[in-house]
Amino acid sequence: MASITEEEVIKVLNTVIEKQSGKSIYEMGLVTQIEVKDDNISIIVTPTDPSCPIGMKLAYDAKVALLNLPDVGKVNVKLIEHKHADEMNKMLKELG
Numbered sequence: 001m002a003s004i005t006e007e008e009v010i011k012v013l014n015t016v017i018e019k020q021s022g023k024s025i026y027e028m029g030l031v032t033q034i035e036v037k038d039d040n041i042s043i044i045v046t047p048t049d050p051s052c053p054i055g056m057k058l059a060y061d062a063k064v065a066l067l068n069l070p071d072v073g074k075v076n077v078k079l080i081e082h083k084h085a086d087e088m089n090k091m092l093k094e095l096g
Contacts (some may be wrong), residue, residue: 003038004069010034012069013043016061018054025058032080039073041066046081055079056088063095 013026013034025031025045033044045062047055056079063077079088 004036004041004072006034006036008069009036009041009043009066012065013062016058016065018058025062030058031062039071040076041069041072041074042076042078044078044080047079050081050083052082055082056084056091059088059092060095063092067095 010026013031014024016025017023018025018028018030021028028048030045030047031043032046033042035042043062043066045055045059047058059077059079063075066072066075066077077092079085079092082088
């Protein structure tokens, strides 16, 4: 099994669009960390505002998109600097 590359992860993240701006979460700089180890992916999503109402949706959409990569193992998406980060991160972990 081939390892997933950071370039593949970025390509997927560029498909997760923030509708108001029409830009991807990667292009907007909302993905502040990417770590790829073999077939496992970890990213950190930092919303533009601590009370951003769509922060959870963007993090959720990123996780779902990454889980659809062929041969992916674990996908960890962590939302930081959001007033509901703890609750949101619990929900993201439950996705798999």
